[in-house]
Amino acid sequence: MKIGLIGFGKTGKSVASILLENKKFSLEWVLRQSKVLEHRSAPEFLGIESNEPGLIYSSSNTNVNDLLEKHPVDAIIDFSSDEGIYFYGESAAKKNVKIISAISHYKDKELKLLKKLADKTTVFWSPNITLGVNYLLFAARFLKKIAPWVDIEVNEEHFKKKEGTSGTAIKIAEALDVEKESINSVRAGGIVGKHEVIFGFPYQTVRLIHESISREAFGSGVVFVAENLKDKKKGLYSFEDILSPYFAV
Structure with a gap:
């Protein structure tokens, strides 16, 4: 499963390391606001041996449509900010790229946008993805x-x-x-x-x-969600939707 990661702070880096160590996933690229580390390789920066590209791009110098054309992905994982969805959401939905958002806080405006995007693609949101x-x-x-x-x-x-x-x-x-x-x-x-x-x-x-105990817990949660979301049709999903079948007695 090809992944694009948005956000490369402390948690984003931990999530990237988990994805790079999981052979079921390929980290195609990382998108962050800062120009620091631009065009560097995430595996190289994190000290992880990997054949995955994981190139780091800055949102201030990158057109998300071009990025998705040149480096297509199956899913975008968002650990950026509540404003990030406006930068990539519509482009991802048009290309039927799954959206997995782990943003802690969304206002009503962003939640309405998630529901709108869910009419076109598979969207998942959880304020805590562990x-x-x-x-x-x-x-x-x-x-x-x-x-x-x-x-x-x-x-x-x-x-x-x-x-x-x-x-x-x-x-x-x-x-x-x-x-x-x-x-x-x-x-x-x-x-x-x-x-x-x-x-x-x-x-x-x-x-x-x-x-x-460590931020890698968020990476493990991302892997669990992505694997369970793989065959889901378009719509807005929560952790409850994914976990409910496991609790069926």
């Missing part, structure tokens, strides 16, 4: 069904510079009917990401915890 945190979300929903009256608290911890409430925590709160304002947030040091759901029963407590 498999573990989405497993936690499924488990939490099941427990809430069993005991809808239980007291619930949602906690999230991230690195010092992360702004705003975690998009994943907000999604968990929405799924469990917890007010967004009551989410407890901690910002300290270099915490990659930790989410905890506390269920307060009389005389006992259940805690569901997911902690990302």
Whole structure:
């Protein structure tokens, strides 16, 4: 499966390394805002032996239509920003390139655009693309069904510079009917990401915890999503759509 990666920050680099080490995928190119590393090879920069091109391009010097013509891909994986979808979305949809977005926060405007693009191609979006945190979300929903009256608290911890409430925590709160304002947030040091759901029963407590040990967890999630999205028809998909068949009893 040929992949184009958008975004090459700390998480993007970790995702690229996972893709380069997986023989089922070929990282054709990387697109980033900065001109630093332009025309360098991602495998060479990351110190990974690979025959995949993985050439790095800058969005300020690159026409995305030309890029998709010269270096076609089966899917685009987006780890850039909430504005990135405007740069490549329409071009990708016209060419029936699958879109896998792992952007934490989208406003209503961007969500409407995703739905519009899903009329033309296969689109997936998750504010947290790690498999573990989405497993936690499924488990939490099941427990809430069993005991809808239980007291619930949602906690999230991230690195010092992360702004705003975690998009994943907000999604968990929405799924469990917890007010967004009551989410407890901690910002300290270099915490990659930790989410905890506390269920307060009389005389006992259940805690569901997911902690990302390294950003490679996002790369593993991308691989899982891409493999399960391979044969999906056009439409807008979430992790719930992909995981539901696995939970069928």
